[in-house]
Amino acid sequence: MSLCCDPLLDLLDPRLFKALSDPNRITMFCQLADCCGGMTVSEMAERFPIDISVVSRHLALLRDAGLLKSTRDGKQVRYWLMVSDVVDRLRKIADALETCCLAAKTSACSPLEERP
Amino acid sequence: MSLCCDPLLDLLDPRLFKALSDPNRITMFCQLADCCGGMTVSEMAERFPIDISVVSRHLALLRDAGLLKSTRDGKQVRYWLMVSDVVDRLRKIADALETCCLAAKTSACSPLEERP
DNA sequence: TGTTCGTTTGCGCGATGATGCAAATGTAAG
DNA sequence: CTTACATTTGCATCATCGCGCAAACGAACA
Numbered sequence: 598m599s600l601c602c603d604p605l606l607d608l609l610d611p612r613l614f615k616a617l618s619d620p621n622r623i624t625m626f627c628q629l630a631d632c633c634g635g636m637t638v639s640e641m642a643e644r645f646p647i648d649i650s651v652v653s654r655h656l657a658l659l660r661d662a663g664l665l666k667s668t669r670d671g672k673q674v675r676y677w678l679m680v681s682d683v684v685d686r687l688r689k690i691a692d693a694l695e696t697c698c699l700a701a702k703t704s705a706c707s708p709l710e711e712r713p
Numbered sequence: 714m715s716l717c718c719d720p721l722l723d724l725l726d727p728r729l730f731k732a733l734s735d736p737n738r739i740t741m742f743c744q745l746a747d748c749c750g751g752m753t754v755s756e757m758a759e760r761f762p763i764d765i766s767v768v769s770r771h772l773a774l775l776r777d778a779g780l781l782k783s784t785r786d787g788k789q790v791r792y793w794l795m796v797s798d799v800v801d802r803l804r805k806i807a808d809a810l811e812t813c814c815l816a817a818k819t820s821a822c823s824p825l826e827e828r829p
Numbered sequence: 830t831g832t833t834c835g836t837t838t839g840c841g842c843g844a845t846g847a848t849g850c851a852a853a854t855g856t857a858a859g
Numbered sequence: 860c861t862t863a864c865a866t867t868t869g870c871a872t873c874a875t876c877g878c879g880c881a882a883a884c885g886a887a888c889a
Contacts, residue, residue, distance in 0.1 A: 600743060600744070600747050601747050602743040602744075602746045602747045605743055605746060606739070606740070606743045609733060609739045609742070609743070611733070611734055611735065611736055611739060614730040614731070614732075614733040614734040614739075615730070615734035616730075617725060617727070617730040618727055618730040618731040618734045619727065619876085619877080620727055621877085623722070623725045623727060623730075624722070626725070627716060627718040627721055627722045627725070627813075628716070628718075630718045630721060630810060630813045630814050630817065631716050631717050631718045631813060631817050632817060633814060633817040633818045637835080637836095638835070638836060638837090639834095639835065639836085647877085647878070647879085648878070648879050648880075649835090649836080650836085650837070650838080650878085650879075650880080650881095651877070651878055651879075653835095653836060653837060653838090654837085654838090654877085654878090655877090657837085669885090669886085671835090671886065671887065672833095672834060672835045672836080672885075672886050672887065673834095673835060673836080673886095674835080674836060674837090678814070680810060680811070680814045683807075683810060684807045684810055684811055687803050687804070687806055687807040687810075688803070688804065688807050690803055691799075691800045691803040691804050691807070694746060694796060694799060694800055694803075695796070695800055697743075697746045697747060698746050698749060698794070698796045701746065701747050701748060701749040702749045731846095735846085735847080737847085753865080753866095754865070754866060754867090755864095755865065755866085763847085763848070763849085764848065764849050764850075765865090765866080766848085766849075766850080766851095766866085766867070766868080767847070767848055767849075769865095769866060769867060769868090770847085770848090770867085770868090771847090773867085785855095785856090787856065787857065787865090788855075788856050788857060788863095788864060788865045788866080789856095789864095789865060789866080790865075790866060790867090
């Protein structure tokens, strides 16, 4: 069984949303948006009242979700926000959602009730 | 202390992302995107191998996060996807993210390092 | 090589989340 | 008013999450 919203379903990666479901991670995300030079784990940790190991884990989680990239610079690890990637993903989700709902309205796909 | 990304921070509601951080809720969200007539709790529950009470809770959570609206129709409660609201929120986040990062690049705001 | 600094990982604890079951609530029909 | 159906709400259980602490890892440097 396939849905008209299959492309939407592909775009809605739980990891993306789980990554931004935590207030601290959201703030880290915004800090990186304001800092085009990227930030090291230590620099980020200075701005939060939590242990640096926790900051490290949060940043790694954001990276694994595809929101950040990390580069080693000597002893330090610098995290960068992948702006265009994130912006593209969000816009694609919005577009797919609109397309899917429009298709549903115009009966471009069979109603759910008639499916096996 | 204020950040250039303050408008972005306001848009990034943890509840929105938490709502879509669960695979079952994502699928319910997509089902509603494909069904412009909305769905009752029972109709939704037919499509999932989980207890109907769990489905009810998932739908309520999606509603409380601002993704769905619910209307009572006799004994049944029908849930609808708030398409334009969700699409607008996603696009506003994408726009704010772009704006914030562009401002950071052009030094329209002070770098994080120089803040108190 | 040994030391130091930055980062990551292992472990445990308390809190939150997803789930199922049973009971309660709400609504329409007999 | 009683009954039947749809939904919601406790309650318990198990998994996951955020967190701190300590140890391990990695890279530069004396």
